[in-house]
Amino acid sequence: MSxxxxxxxxxxxxxxxxxxxxxxxxxxxxxxAPVGVFYDPEADAVVVAGHAGTNFGASRKFHDARAHPEVAYVVDDLAGVDPWEPRGIEIRGTAETFAAGGEELGARITGVxxxxxxxIRIRARRVLAWGIDTGSFDLRARTVA
Structure with missing residues (x-):
């Protein structure tokens, strides 16, 4: 339970x-930057990582998050187009960068x-969601930390 x-x-x-x-x-x-969607239930946080061999630690997003840890992470799509049904979640929070441990984390949370x-681990401070627990045009925002 989150x-x-x-x-x-x-x-x-x-x-x-x-x-x-x-x-x-x-x-x-x-x-x-586009990134994958990974949730770590043990940390109750979203995770950003590169595929093995991509040298994610040298990426701009990793360096930016390390220098300025206030970030936003957005996942959204269309549940339908007729009528228009956008849905999504925005997570505003603090990034924690880690230079090691990604291999074990990937195996634990994805299995593949x-x-x-x-x-990078993103600790949510504020969550904004639409079209998930509410109608497509009803924004639900809450401070969580």
């Missing part, structure tokens, strides 16, 4: 493959995808 996410939000995260991670670069400019050594 203290951060509703059961419907967890089911939604589990059903999705693609998210976007927004970070801030050294010059203060925003940067957004080997993660690169470096990885």
């Amino acid at each position: 203290n951060i996410f509703t059961e419907a939000e967890l089911a939604y995260l589990a059903s999705q493959s693609l998210a976007r991670l927004a970070t801030v670069g050294p010059d203060g400019a925003p940067h957004i 995808m080997p993660f690169d050594t470096a990885w």
Whole structure:
């Protein structure tokens, strides 16, 4: 049982493959990058990692998150188009960067995808969701930490 996410939000995260991670670069400019959707139930947090061999620790998103840990992570899609039914979740929080342990984490939370050594954990501070526990155009926002 999560203290951060509703059961419907967890089911939604589990059903999705693609998210976007927004970070801030050294010059203060925003940067957004597509990333996978991974939830770690032990930490009750989302995780960003690269596939084994990608040198994720050298990526801009990893360096940005290390230097400026305030990040946003968005997962969204369309449940339908006629009528238009957007749904999604935005997680605003603090990134924790790790230079080691990604391999074990990937094996534990995915069972199939080997993660690169470096990885990021995002501790939610605020969660905004639409079209999951509510109607498509009803935003549900809450502070969780």
